[in-house]
Each structure stands twice: as C-alpha cells, then as structure tokens.
Amino acid sequence: xxxxxxxxxxxxxxxxxxxxxxxxxxxxxxxxxxxxxxxxxxxxxxxxxxxxxxxxxxxxxxxxxxxxxxxxxxxxxxxxxxxxxxxxxxxxxxxxxxxxxxxxxxxxxxxxxxxxxxxxxxxxxxxxxxxxxxxxxxxxxxxxxxxxxxxxxxxxxxxxxxxxxxxxxxxxxxxxxxxxxxxxxxxxxxxxxxxxxxxxxxxxxxxxxxxxxxxxxxxxxxxxxxxxxxxxxxxxxxxxxxxxxxx
Amino acid sequence: xxxxxxxxxxxxxxxxxxxxxxxxxxxxxxxxxxxxxxxxxxxxxxxxxxxxxxxxxxxxxxxxxxxxxxxxxxxxxxxxxxxxxxxxxxxxxxxxxxxxxxxxxxxxxxxxxxxxxxxxxxxxxxxxxxxxxxxxxxxxxxxxxxxxxxxxxxxxxxxxxxxxxxxxxxxxxxxxxxxxxxxxxxxxxxxxxxxxxxxxxxxxxxxxxxxxxxxxxxxxxxxxxxxxxxxxxxxxxxxxxxxxxxxxxxxxxxxxxxxxxxxxxxxxxxxxxxxxxxxxxxxxxxxxxxxxxxxxxxxxxxxxxxxxxxxxxx
Amino acid sequence: xxxxxxxxxxxxxxxxxxxxxxxxxxxxxxxxxxxxxxxxxxxxxxxxxxxxxxxxxxxxxxxxxxxxxxxxxxxxxxxxxxxxxxxxxxxxxxxxxxxxxxxxxxxxxxxxxxxxxxxxxxxxxxxxxxxxxxxxxxxxxxxxxxxxxxxxxxxxxxxxxxxxxxxxxxxxxxxxxxxxxxxxxxxxxxxxxxxxxxxxxxxxxxxxxxxxxxxxxxxxxxxxxxxxxxxxxxxxxxxxxxxxxxxxxxxxxxxxxxxxxxxxxxxxxxxxxxxxxxxxxxxxxxxxxxxxxxxxxxxxxxxxxxxxxxxxxxxxxxxxxxxxxxxxxxxxxxxxxxxxxxxxxxxxxxxxxxxxxxxxxxxxxxxx
Numbered sequence: 001x002x003x004x005x006x007x008x009x010x011x012x013x014x015x016x017x018x019x020x021x022x023x024x025x026x027x028x029x030x031x032x033x034x035x036x037x038x039x040x041x042x043x044x045x046x047x048x049x050x051x052x053x054x055x056x057x058x059x060x061x062x063x064x065x066x067x068x069x070x071x072x073x074x075x076x077x078x079x080x081x082x083x084x085x086x087x088x089x090x091x092x093x094x095x096x097x098x099x100x101x102x103x104x105x106x107x108x109x110x111x112x113x114x115x116x117x118x119x120x121x122x123x124x125x126x127x128x129x130x131x132x133x134x135x136x137x138x139x140x141x142x143x144x145x146x147x148x149x150x151x152x153x154x155x156x157x158x159x160x161x162x163x164x165x166x167x168x169x170x171x172x173x174x175x176x177x178x179x180x181x182x183x184x185x186x187x188x189x190x191x192x193x194x195x196x197x198x199x200x201x202x203x204x205x206x207x208x209x210x211x212x213x214x215x216x217x218x219x220x221x222x223x224x225x226x227x228x229x230x231x232x233x234x235x236x237x238x239x240x241x242x243x244x245x246x247x
Numbered sequence: 248x249x250x251x252x253x254x255x256x257x258x259x260x261x262x263x264x265x266x267x268x269x270x271x272x273x274x275x276x277x278x279x280x281x282x283x284x285x286x287x288x289x290x291x292x293x294x295x296x297x298x299x300x301x302x303x304x305x306x307x308x309x310x311x312x313x314x315x316x317x318x319x320x321x322x323x324x325x326x327x328x329x330x331x332x333x334x335x336x337x338x339x340x341x342x343x344x345x346x347x348x349x350x351x352x353x354x355x356x357x358x359x360x361x362x363x364x365x366x367x368x369x370x371x372x373x374x375x376x377x378x379x380x381x382x383x384x385x386x387x388x389x390x391x392x393x394x395x396x397x398x399x400x401x402x403x404x405x406x407x408x409x410x411x412x413x414x415x416x417x418x419x420x421x422x423x424x425x426x427x428x429x430x431x432x433x434x435x436x437x438x439x440x441x442x443x444x445x446x447x448x449x450x451x452x453x454x455x456x457x458x459x460x461x462x463x464x465x466x467x468x469x470x471x472x473x474x475x476x477x478x479x480x481x482x483x484x485x486x487x488x489x490x491x492x493x494x495x496x497x498x499x500x501x502x503x504x505x506x507x508x509x510x511x512x513x514x515x516x517x518x519x520x521x522x523x524x525x526x527x528x529x530x531x532x533x534x535x536x537x538x539x540x541x542x543x544x545x546x547x548x549x550x551x552x553x554x555x556x557x558x559x560x561x
Numbered sequence: 562x563x564x565x566x567x568x569x570x571x572x573x574x575x576x577x578x579x580x581x582x583x584x585x586x587x588x589x590x591x592x593x594x595x596x597x598x599x600x601x602x603x604x605x606x607x608x609x610x611x612x613x614x615x616x617x618x619x620x621x622x623x624x625x626x627x628x629x630x631x632x633x634x635x636x637x638x639x640x641x642x643x644x645x646x647x648x649x650x651x652x653x654x655x656x657x658x659x660x661x662x663x664x665x666x667x668x669x670x671x672x673x674x675x676x677x678x679x680x681x682x683x684x685x686x687x688x689x690x691x692x693x694x695x696x697x698x699x700x701x702x703x704x705x706x707x708x709x710x711x712x713x714x715x716x717x718x719x720x721x722x723x724x725x726x727x728x729x730x731x732x733x734x735x736x737x738x739x740x741x742x743x744x745x746x747x748x749x750x751x752x753x754x755x756x757x758x759x760x761x762x763x764x765x766x767x768x769x770x771x772x773x774x775x776x777x778x779x780x781x782x783x784x785x786x787x788x789x790x791x792x793x794x795x796x797x798x799x800x801x802x803x804x805x806x807x808x809x810x811x812x813x814x815x816x817x818x819x820x821x822x823x824x825x826x827x828x829x830x831x832x833x834x835x836x837x838x839x840x841x842x843x844x845x846x847x848x849x850x851x852x853x854x855x856x857x858x859x860x861x862x863x864x865x866x867x868x869x870x871x872x873x874x875x876x877x878x879x880x881x882x883x884x885x886x887x888x889x890x891x892x893x894x895x896x897x898x899x900x901x902x903x904x905x906x907x908x909x910x911x912x913x914x915x916x917x918x919x920x921x922x923x924x925x926x927x928x929x
Contacts, residue, residue: 039413040384047466139288166287166410168454169546173500182486195415195440197503219504231503232414232442239415289657301928320926325772335763339578340571351567352773394767 003030005157005188006051011045011060020046022211023051023060028204030156033179033189035199035219038208039239044192045161047208051190052159053077065156078106081150081158082189085165091135095126098134099149106153120148140171147178157188164195176201196231207238214238248313248401249274250433251281251298255307258293263305267293269456270307273560275402275449280428282447283437284541290456291437292332295406298435299329328400332407334387337381342371342390345379346397351547353398363430364393367423381489385416392423396432405436420479423444452545459548463511464541471539471547473497474513476520477505481530489527496523500546507543564773568781575755576785582751590743590793594800597735608692609655610770618666624677624703625692628659633695634701636861650682657681657692669717679721736801737889738862741823741882743793745856748827749834750848756835757844766928775926783828790824791817810896819892819902822909823885827852830881831914836923854884881916884909 006028013021021043028034038044049055051064053073054174065079082088089098096117103113121130124144134142143163151158160179164172176198179189191202199205200219207215215222215238219231226234251274258268268290275281283291296302299309300320309316311323336345346368350357361368367502374382377389388408395403405424409417421443424434436447444450444464453462460467481488487506490499499508510519520534539547576582610628614621629636637655640646646658660678662668669675678925679696681689697719704717756779768778794817809816827928830852838844857863859877866874866883877883884905891897899906 018294039415040411139286162411168286168289168549169441169542170500170549171286176501177487194411196414200504201501235414236418239413242415296766301766301769303927321772324770327770329767329770331763331766333763336768337571337575338762340574344574348567348571349767349771350764351564351770352771354564354772379606472607 004028005030005032005065006034006190007061007063008051009061009092011047011050011062012058013043013050014057014058019211021050022059024208025209025212026206026213026216028157028188030188031183031186032204033183033191033202035202035205036190036192036208037199037205037235039242042208042239042242043211044208048159048161048190048192051076052080052082065076071183079156081153081155083146083150083158083160083163085162089134089142089149092133094133095121095130095137095145098145099152103152108153116152120152124148140167140174143167144171144175144178147175147182151182151187155187156192158182160189160191162192162194164193164198174200196235199231199235207235209238209242214241248277250277250279251275251309251435253294253298253307253309256294256297256304256309258290258302258304259305265489266456268297268304268350271456271458272307272454273451273458273461275433277433278431280424280434280436280446280448282444282450283435283453284439284441284444284545285453286439289453292406294453295329295404295435295437297326299404300324312374313464322459326401328395328398328403330391330395330403330405330408331409334391336379336387336391336394339378341376341378341545343375344389346393349394350397355398357397360397360399363399366426367396368393373470380469383474384412385419388412388416388420389423392420396427400432402433402435405434407437407439409438409440417443425558428532441540441545444541446464450541452541452548454545454549454552457552459552460544468539471544473509474516475537475539475543476508476510477502477533477535477537478523479505479506479531479533486527486529486532488530490523493523493526498547498550501541505537507537507539565777565781568773568777569784572755572782572785575832576789584748586789587753587795587796588699589746590796593739593743594797594804597739598801598805608633608648608657608688610692611637611638611646611655611658612639613641613643613658613660614639615663616661616665616667620666620669620675620707621661624659624661624700626841627699627703628696631699631860633692646680649660655682656688659696674718676718676720679719681721692766693864697896729872734805735862736797736805736859737886737893738822738856740794740797740889741856741860741885742853743797743881744790744820744824744885745826745848745853747790747793748786748824749790749831749852750845752782752828752831753834753838753844753848755786756832757838757841758780760835761804761841764869769926769928775924776921777834779921779924783832786828786831787821787824790827791820794820801805807894809893812890812898815899816889816892819888819906819909822906822913823881826881826885826909826913826916827836829913832920832924833916835919836925855880860886862886880914881909885914903904 004027007014008027009025010023011021011025012019012023024047036044036048046055050057050062050069053064053069053076057069067075067079069076092099093101099117100113101121103117108116113130121127124142126145129137136147137145147160147163164175167175172195179191179201183189193199202219203223204216204218206213215234217225222234223229223231226237253271253273256268256271259266267536273292283294285291293302297304298309300316300323303317313324314322316323337348346357360436364465367389371386374386379387382390392408409420412420417440424446428434447464449461452459452467462470478486478490483501483506487499487501490496490506490508495510495512497509497511499506509512516536523533524534548561577584612625614625625636628634637649640658649655649658658680660680662676665675665677677700679693681692700717700719759768763914769775800811802809806911831848834844834847838847859866859873859880860883866877888902888905888909891902
C-alpha cells in the first residue's frame with residue numbers, strides 16, 4: 001500500500017455561519033492522480049487553499065507531505081507545486097527568466113536551474129522561443145509551461161486548479177500526457193477540472209457538494225454505483241442535490 | 248434573408264502581427280441557434296465584438312439584421328442583445344437595480360418585455376434586493392441574460408456564457424436558450440465546451456481565427472472520414488504509449504475513460520481489432536468501434552490544419 | 562432625458578455604496594483643512610531672537626528683560642547693525658529680531674510715542690505671524706504697566722517687516738490650494754476611476770452596445786462629480802469660516818462661478834485620463850502624477866513660485882490650477898472683483914474648452 005501523502009480528517013473551514021468546508025475526510029496516496037470535483041461554490045477552492053498552506057482550517061486535522069496544516073505551512077509550501085487556470089507566469093519575462101525566477105524562489109541551485117531549464121525547454125520543444133516573452137506565447141503553450149514550472153523544483157505533490165480551462169482539445173490531451181508523466185515520476189497530482197472526460201483520467205476522484213465530500217472512488221466504480229455510463233451523469237446527480245449556491 | 252451575414256471578415260491586432268480573425272464567412276438564419284465552438288484565443292470574442300459594432304474589421308464586411316456593422320452601428324446597437332464573456336453587470340447594484348438600469352438605457356421598461364424574461368427572472372426574483380456581486384455564478388448568468396434580453400433584441404450574442412460555470416448551471420442555461428429560440432430570437436453563442444455543440448442547430452468550429460467547418464452537429468460528425476475505434480486497458484497510459492508507437496495506428500488520443508484511435512488502412516473491423524489485440528496483449532484490454540463526437544471531429548480538423556500549415560510553410 | 566437621470570442616479574449608488582469613495586469625498590476636505598489650518602500654525606516656543614538695541618536705555622532694556630523671561634523666546638547674542646540681522650537669519654539661528662531706534666526711551670517720554678521694529682523671517686509665514694503677535698503682546702503689556710493711571714498713555718508702536726516673503730503667501734492662502742487639490746481629487750481622479758472601472762468590469766461593452774449615446778455616458782459620469790465637488794467646496798468654505806475664522810471677503814457668486822469653471826476643467830482632465838488608461842490603478846496613478854503633483858508644487862500653494870527656477874515658473878503657466886489658485890486668492894482672501902481676475906478666467910476658459918474638446922474627441926465609441 002502506498003504512503004498517504006495527503007490526509008484530511010474532519011477538516012472544516014467556516015466563514016461566520018457559512019460552512020465553506022464541512023468536515024471533509026479523505027486521503028491521497030503517493031503517486032496518485034487525484035481529481036477534486038465540485039460545482040461552483042462547493043468549497044473546492046477553500047479546501048485547496050488550506051492544503052496548500054494558504055489558509056488555516058477552523059477545525060479538524062490535515063497533513064500534506066507529512067506536514068501539519070496548522071503549524072508547518074511554510075514547510076508545506078516548500079514541498080508542493082501550484083498552478084492555476086489564471087496563468088501564473090510573468091508575461092513580461094522570457095521563458096528562461098520565468099524558470100530562473102521560480103527555481104530561485106524554491107531554492108534550486110544555479111547550476112541545477114541551468115541544467116534543468118535546458119532540459120525543460122527541449123522537452124517542450126520551445127528552444128526557439130526560450131528567449132521570447134511569455135506573453136507572446138499561445139495559451140496552450142503557456143499552460144504547459146506553467147505546469148512544467150510548477151513541478152520544476154520536484155515537489156512531492158502538485159496542485160492544479162482548473163489547469164485546462166479554455167484550452168483546445170489537442171493541447172488539453174498533451175497537458176494530460178504531462179500529468180501522467182509527472183505521476184510516473186512519482187509526483188502526486190491533485191487536480192480540479194470542469195471537464196468530465198478529464199475526471200476519467202484520474203485514479204480516484206472526490207465530488208464535493210455543499211462543503212462536504214459526497215463521493216470518493218475511482219471513476220469506474222463511481223459510475224457503477226450511480227448506475228450510469230458517464231461521469232457527467234454522476235456529477236449531475238450529485239451536484240443537483242446542492243442546496244446552496246455561492247462563489 | 249439571413250439575420251447575420253459575414254463575408255470574409257478579418258481582424259488583426261498589434262499592427263497586423265496577431266491574426267485574430269482570418270477571412271471568416273458564414274450566415275445565420277432567422278430564429279437559428281448558432282454555435283461558435285473553439286478554444287480560448289480562437290477568435291470567438293473578436294468576431295462577436297465586430298458583429299456587435301465594438302470593433303472595426305480590417306477587411307471584409309458583415310450585416311446584422313441586414314444592416315452594415317460599420318455604417319449602421321447605431322441602428323445595430325438599438326437592436327441586438329450582447330452578453331460579454333466576463334460577468335459585466337454592476338456588482339454594487341442589486342438585481343432589481345441592474346435590470347431597471349439596463350432597461351432604461353435601452354429605452355424600455357421591465358414591464359414592457361417582462362414576458363420574454365419571465366421564465367428566467369422568476370428564478371432570481373426572490374433575491375432581487377441582493378447585490379449582484381453577492382450572487383452565485385449561475386444566478387449572475389441568469390441576471391446577465393435578463394439584462395441582455397430586456398429590450399427584446401432581434402439577435403442575441405452570447406460570448407462564452409457557460410465558461411467557468413458548473414455542469415448543473417450549464418444544463419439549465421442551455422434549457423433557457425432553447426426556450427428563447429422558440430420565441431423566435433436568433434442566437435449566436437460561443438463556447439469552448441465541445442459537448443455543448445450538439446445543443447446548437449448549426450455550429451462553426453473555429454481555431455486560430457479560422458473556421459474549420461460549418462454544418463449541423465450531425466453532419467459534422469458524419470463527415471468524419473475514418474472509422475473511429477475506442478480502446479481501454481487496465482493501464483491506460485501504457486496502452487496510449489503503445490498505440491501511439493503502433494505503425495498501423497494513424498492517430499490516438501485519450502478520450503474520457505477510453506482512448507480513441509483511427510488506423511491508416513481501414514479494413515474488416517474484427518480482423519483489425521484482433522490484430523491490435525494480439526500486438527498489445529494488455530490486462531483488461533477492450534476494443535470497439537464507436538461513433539465520433541464533435542470533439543473527435545475538432546481534433547481531426549486541427550490535425551489536418553496543422554499538416555496543411557506545415558506543408559504550406561515548407 | 563429619463564435615461565440620463567437613471568444613469569446619474571446609478572452613479573450616486575456607486576458613490577454611496579463604496580466606503581472608500583465616501584471617505585475620500587467627505588473625509589479628505591475636513592482632514593486637509595484641519596491639517597493645514599492647525600498643523601501649520603501650532604504653538605511656537607523657544608524661538609531664537611536677536612536684539613539690535615541702538616538706544617541702550619532703561620526702557621529698551623526692560624523690554625529685553627521681559628523677552629528673556631518669556632517662554633516663547635530664547636535670547637541670542639545681540640547685533641549691531643541690520644546686515645548682521647540678515648546674517649543671523651541666514652544662519653538659521655534666529656527667526657526674528659527686535660530693533661530699538663537710537664532715542665527710544667527719550668522719544669517715549671518726550672512725545673509719548675516711540676517706535677520699535679519687529680523683523681521676522683517669513684520663509685515660514687505662519688511662524689512669522691505668530692512671533693509678531695507674541696512680541697507685540699509683550700510690548701503692549703509693558704506699555705500698560707508703564708502707565709496704569711495716565712490718561713494719555715505712552716505708546717510704543719511696533720512696525721513689522723517680514724523678510725523673504727513679504728506678501729505673506731501661504732498663511733491663509735493654503736485654503737485656495739486645498740480647494741484646487743480637492744477638485745483635482747474628486748473631479749479628476751475619482752471621475753477617471755469611475756469611467757475606467759466600467760471598462761475593467763466590462764460594463765462599458767454593454768453600454769456601448771446600447772442605443773445610449775456614448776457622449777451621454779461621459780456627461781452622466783461628469784454630472785455627479787460636479788455636484789459632489791461643489792458639496793466639497795461648500796464644506797471647505799464652511800470649515801474655513803467657522804473653524805479657522807477666515808473671512809471670505811469677495812463675492813460668493815463669483816467664487817462659485819469660477820469654481821464651477823475649474824471643476825469642469827478638472828472633469829475634462831479626468832475624462833481625458835480615462836480614455837487613455839485601461840485600469841483603475843493606472844487612472845489613479847496618472848491623475849496623481851500628472852495632475853495632482855503639479856497642483857501641489859507648481860501653483861505657489863506650498864512653495865512660492867517666485868523662488869523657483871525659471872524653468873518651473875514657465876511650466877507652471879500651463880497648469881490650470883495655477884490660475885484658479887490666483888483667482889480664488891484674489892476673490893476670497895483679498896475681496897477683489899471680476900475686473901481683477903478676468904484675464905486668469907479667460908485663460909482657464911480657454912484651457913477648459915481645449916481639454917473638454919480633446920476629451921470628447923478621444924472618447925472611443927468602440928473598444929479599439
């Protein structure tokens with residue numbers, strides 16, 4: 001049995017009376033691709049913020065990469081990678097400068113940055129563009145680059161917040177190729193998405209409804225238990241039960 | 248007479264260095280629900296902005312309701328409804344105040360066209376004193392649609408109304424569009440979600456500022472030139488790698504829980520699949536013939552275009 | 562017409578629902594007046610003073626004794642001529658000097674009247690004014706004690722001379738400056754931000770794709786801020802009159818007329834800024850740098866223009882607030898009529914017409 005890299009036990013986050021995250025319990029195994037689904041306002045973002053060490057939970061226990069979300073936020077941040085749909089690189093820096101900057105932030109040594117960034121640029125086939133400003137790249141390339149940068153410091157786990165929103169179908173698949181590659185290299189992937197076909201690519205998924213985890217299993221078993229052939233339908237059945245709607 | 252007629256419309260930015268819309272032509276009939284399907288950066292928003300008179304084309308022409316988008320911009324502005332991609336209402340005004348404001352700006356009253364928005368408005372009416380900034384994504388979208396409809400437009404332009412909205416709200420939204428269509432409003436809607444294409448009467452697949460195909464969703468799927476197969480195995484990533492490397496396989500990509508692939512030389516379905524099963528004896532291997540979807544067609548067209556572009560370049 | 566009304570009402574909703582805007586609108590004038598009015602004229606103590614005593618008689622020495630014991634002054638080394646006074650001023654050791662004429666005591670007894678001269682360093686005009694008052698009070702007190710029962714009292718008449726800034730720029734003249742500054746903030750900065758916010762929010766797109774005339778969008782944006790500027794103007798006038806006891810000498814009607822003209826100048830500038838910027842921050846920064854800073858520095862409001870390098874004096878001629886500043890100072894503080902400010906009014910009118918025309922021309926009826 002693989003090690004648990006994320007453990008959540010009855011984790012809650014309240015904003016006043018509002019239970020954004022309501023006693024969620026789940027764990028993520030090392031090397032797993034873990035899908036985190038839910039309608040808008042179901043509490044995905046709030047939960048992810050806690051796990052990334054960006055906000056404190058109200059109650060419950062959770063650890064990420066072995067570090068406590070209350071006391072060791074700084075250590076968590078060091079051992080995770082993060083990328084969001086809102087493109088997270090600097091448009092007015094070149095590709096290499098962006099890599100250099102993020103590598104530096106995470107304390108990767110100079111020689112190592114140099115070596116790895118050359119590799120990275122070669123794998124992405126961006127040799128010609130390496131010295132161009134990131135702002136001039138098409139969206140799909142930017143997203144792939146942002147992902148590569150997010151795992152540049154070889155984190156134990158990478159959090160992806162709707163990484164493929166609005167990206168064309170081919171690039172979307174290339175992106176998932178990269179996710180698989182990262183998973184093979186032992187990086188745990190924690191991903192949210194609105195594309196239900198992408199949910200199928202995950203080893204296991206959770207569906208959050210109204211701040212609670214309403215389902216947690218492999219896509220195949222979820223479909224089985226909901227007596228349907230599509231993830232879309234599973235999600236729809238779950239999300240329709242939602243009573244609250246808030247962003 | 249077509250409600251929207253687009254002839255070779257072209258638009259570039261940054262002094263011509265960025266080709267946003269390239270020689271696009273199509274027409275939309277009265278009462279039609281027309282979808283522009285394509286990823287971000289395909290040129291959908293630029294196209295909509297030209298048709299709603301917000302941007303001037305570099306070349307080409309277009310008419311809306313028979314009126315020219317450059318010359319008759321005032322008249323067009325009086326008639327069309329537009330819902331931009333970003334939520335574009337006043338966050339610090341309540342639902343009621345927003346609706347009243349836009350009704351007045353469009354020289355009408357809520358009462359006058361209430362029947363048009365009634366079905367949508369009743370869903371958000373209980374919260375009419377709430378400020379728009381405090382609404383959920385789905386409710387904002389409904390309010391935005393009400394505001395775009397309040398002056399009874401002849402043509403409605405909806406730019407990515409369902410982006411970033413969850414499945415439940417997306418379904419609801421398309422239901423609303425269907426009932427609007429029944430009231431005779433011509434609707435142009437853009438979306439990056441391929442699965443929404445089937446809900447339109449006709450669609451244009453757009454990529455890199457160019458239209459790759461225009462037809463009904465059924466015909467686009469029908470025109471898929473090859474037989475499409477689906478494959479699945481316990482280790483699907485390994486299967487993907489092996490099929491990609493297979494000489495006989497023309498293209499292969501992940502598609503939900505299955506992989507979709509086509510072969511270079513179509514033949515007898517059973518022989519073909521047996522041969523593949525023999526070459527790749529993986530655990531829990533499953534192979535079958537399937538019907539293509541819009542997304543399959545889109546991927547196919549994108550590949551063809553890349554090949555064309557590379558060929559042109561050389 | 563109804564559209565315009567609804568639009569303007571919407572603008573007021575925006576203003577009254579945003580705490581930050583409200584704070585700027587109504588907090589700022591009060592803070593500025595109080596800050597400039599009191600902070601600049603706070604109590605003055607332990608100021609260096611020098612004496613140029615040409616009389617050296619009993620009376621002059623008695624007065625010097627009193628100054629010595631006063632908590633306000635520190636007596637520095639005496640001087641023997643006027644040029645030495647100037648030297649001390651330049652060294653910064655003293656802020657004022659008291660000069661007794663050769664026959665001070667004799668004059669006082671013989672004619673019943675004697676003169677002393679107070680010289681104050683008016684580079685800091687507020688302090689100078691206060692020092693002058695303190696010294697006059699000390700002399701007045703002495704004079705009172707000298708002849709409690711005499712019918713026709715001996716009189717010591719202080720004549721005051723202020724060095725470096727003889728026109729007294731800055732004592733109360735900060736008020737016109739504050740007014741100009743507030744108009745800049747409300748009419749230029751807030752207006753430009755209000756327009757750019759619609760661009761940022763995407764609502765501008767919808768407004769443009771509506772039958773509403775684009776120019777009306779500008780007018781609808783401008784009117785609320787014109788009204789709010791005038792309210793601020795009234796607040797400043799009331800605060801000046803009742804809190805700082807400033808007498809408004811000239812015609813109120815003229816003052817309002819000129820102010821409306823200047824508000825329109827500021828509004829035009831704000832609309833111009835909004836048409837060349839795309840984000841609220843940019844609009845704010847641009848208004849600050851390009852509009853407010855010159856108002857602060859180049860209108861003579863804080864630093865006397867005459868003391869500035871020539872190049873700045875030339876540049877100051879193209880800054881609208883300079884003219885408004887001159888006009889308000891003349892009308893409000895000196896009580897002069899239109900015949901004295903028509904030239905400045907004309908310049909301001911010309912600038913406004915130009916800016917407003919430019920703003921209207923630059924306003925885009927499309928997105929790009």
